[in-house]
Amino acid sequence: MKHEQEGTILKILIVDDEKLLVKGIKYNFEQDGYTVVCAYDGEEAIKAAYDKSIDLIILDLMLPKVDGYSVCQKVREFSNVPIIMLTAKNEDMDKILGLEYGADDYLTKPFNILELKARVKAVLRRMTPADGVDRQESTITVGSVTLDYNLRRVTIGEKIIELTAKEFDLIDLFVCNAGKVYSRENLLDIVWGYDYPGDVRTVDVHVRRLREKIEPNPAEPRFIHTKWGVGYYFKEV
Numbered sequence: 001m002k003h004e005q006e007g008t009i010l011k012i013l014i015v016d017d018e019k020l021l022v023k024g025i026k027y028n029f030e031q032d033g034y035t036v037v038c039a040y041d042g043e044e045a046i047k048a049a050y051d052k053s054i055d056l057i058i059l060d061l062m063l064p065k066v067d068g069y070s071v072c073q074k075v076r077e078f079s080n081v082p083i084i085m086l087t088a089k090n091e092d093m094d095k096i097l098g099l100e101y102g103a104d105d106y107l108t109k110p111f112n113i114l115e116l117k118a119r120v121k122a123v124l125r126r127m128t129p130a131d132g133v134d135r136q137e138s139t140i141t142v143g144s145v146t147l148d149y150n151l152r153r154v155t156i157g158e159k160i161i162e163l164t165a166k167e168f169d170l171i172d173l174f175v176c177n178a179g180k181v182y183s184r185e186n187l188l189d190i191v192w193g194y195d196y197p198g199d200v201r202t203v204d205v206h207v208r209r210l211r212e213k214i215e216p217n218p219a220e221p222r223f224i225h226t227k228w229g230v231g232y233y234f235k236e237v
Contacts, residue, residue, distance in 0.1 A: 010124065011035040011053050015045040015071070016060040016086065025058065028113050029120075042066025049075045056124055058116070061087040061098065069101045076102035080152075082123045082165045086111070099205040104166050105192075122193055123165055142175045143236040145214075145223065156214060156223075166191060167210045174224060174234035183231035207232055 012029055016022050017040050026036045037054070039045040041064040049057060049071075057075070061068035072083055085103040087094050098106045104123055107116060140147045146155040152168050154161045163171065169191045173182070182190070184200035192202065211218040225233055 009033065009035050010055045011037065011051075012120070013037050013039065013045070013048050013051075013054045013057045015039045015042075015048075015057065015063065015068075017041060017062075017064055018060075025113070025116070028117070032117065040064075042068070042071045045071045046074050049079060049081065052079075054079075054081055056120060057081055057083045058120070059083055059085050059103070061085055061089065061094065069097060072098065072101040072103055076164075080162050080164050084116075084119055084123060096201055096205060099202060100209070102164060102209075104164055140176065142178055142234075145171075145175055145236065147172055147175060154214065161213050163210070163213065166206050167213070170206055170210055171214070171224075171234075174232070178234045178236075181227045181231050181233040186231065203232075 012034050014022050014025050014029075014036060015038075016025075019040065022038050022040070026038060029036050037048060037051075039048045043065045045057075045059065045063070046066065048054070059068050059071060063071065066074075068085060068087075072085065075081065075083065082105075083103045085098040085106040086109055087098065087106060088109040095106050095108075105119055107119060138148065138150045140149075144157050147168075148155065152163070152165070154163060154168070154171060170187070173187070173190060184203040187203045188200055207224060208218070211221055211224055214223055215221050222237055223234060225235055225237075227233060
């Protein structure tokens with residue numbers, strides 16, 4: 001079975017210095033129909049990520065030459081390709097840092113290959129909006145905010161804003177349900193999925209990153225507001 005998106009076979013970049021692990025991951029994803037390319041250190045990873053045909057990156061945290069955090073940060077300077085970070089560390093701070101640097105998801109080593117496959121499928125599930133609505137329009141405009149579902153980006157006024165996968169899913173849910181307050185638990189279930197093993201701090205990190213991109217002043221939000229003790233909601237003020 002080939003994994004395709006709009007007729008194109010999906011390509012995954014795997015970055016890890018454990019060559020046997022890379023070989024195993026590569027084999028499993030190729031068996032599922034993906035095209036797989038590999039890098040074994042941070043410098044190789046950054047060079048490989050410039051390939052615009054890459055649909056997703058599986059990125060280890062502990063890498064030679066350039067660590068995974070730095071790779072993630074550098075890639076985010078020129079690409080919004082989804083990134084799943086692998087870490088042998090089970091500390092919450094390491095996971096939060098990964099999200100802060102721009103990762104869309106993380107998985108702790110050792111992991112089950114079936115779980116990694118499930119995470120990859122979830123992150124690549126691009127064309128299904130977070131609120132489950134089957135879109136007929138390629139764009140939706142609410143106030144000064146326009147969502148482009150083909151390009152997966154947001155325009156506010158004349159400013160084009162590039163977002164990561166989860167950032168777009170979040171603002172999609174907020175804008176299409178303007179005024180509705182979502183608890184962090186609700187957002188985790190809807191955007192990340194009921195079986196997502198992370199905690200609500202994942203939501204806080206992504207909301208903060210989203211505000212930093214779309215708000216003129218993140219300290220005084222114009223679009224995404226906090227209802228203290230309850231959750232977050234969208235309202236243009």
